[in-house]
């Protein structure tokens with residue numbers, strides 16, 4: 591059991607920053623995070639340290655709170671209690687956190703009225719990045735979707751497009767929610783390939799999945815959410 595004193599000291603060390611990431615060996619740090627949504631308490635004292643570059647598979651039954659935890663890490667939800675840091679940035683500093691993180695949501699989170707290529711272009715622009723959009727579409731077998739609006743793509747094709755986007759952005763912390771859902775065998779192999787590539791490049795991956803045998807190939811450390819608590823699996 592880690593002492594509260596040590597915990598606070600670690601967080602304090604990473605406190606000051608003037609626009610730059612504080613120096614920290616941890617990509618993710620959560621301390622006694624509680625989160626209530628409506629009447630339900632979803633997270634009950636979650637504490638977590640993820641070293642930079644480590645891959646984490648997040649397991650848990652339907653409704654356990656995996657998506658909620660990912661949203662919190664991406665600063666899309668504020669903890670009711672407790673504190674956390676992403677690459678040293680306080681979770682409350684939403685802008686700084688969103689700048690170094692990418693969340694691939696379970697529904698892919700694409701713009702339905704933009705084409706496949708436009709979605710990727712837009713994501714790159716939002717992060718001030720450049721990238722090979724044509725090559726990314728080719729890599730996921732979606733060359734023909736380049737000029738098709740996303741609303742006309744199948745669920746699996748959207749998932750492939752969202753993976754292409756995550757791979758193209760390669761943010762230092764990449765959170766992926768159910769990356770294997772809606773995919774055929776080739777799509778699952780492709781997902782492993784792309785996520786594995788990100789991991790090799792030093793990206794810290796958190797993969798929420800119901801397929802531990804797949805997810806752990808690219809994110810070996812497994813954690814399980816149950817009853818609002820997070821434990822090593």
Ligand SMILES: Nc1ncnc2c1ncn2[C@@H]1O[C@H](COP(=O)(O)OP(=O)(O)OP(=O)(O)O)[C@@H](O)[C@H]1O
Pocket residue numbers: 627628630632650651652653654655656657658659
């Ligand atoms: N906006 C919200 N308001 C209130 N409760 C919510 C909200 N979003 C999610 N919840 C609740 O939070 C709990 C956790 O949901 P979450 O989607 O995080 O689970 P999950 O582990 O990702 O589940 P699954 O494996 O089914 O995707 C559920 O009980 C859900 O009903």
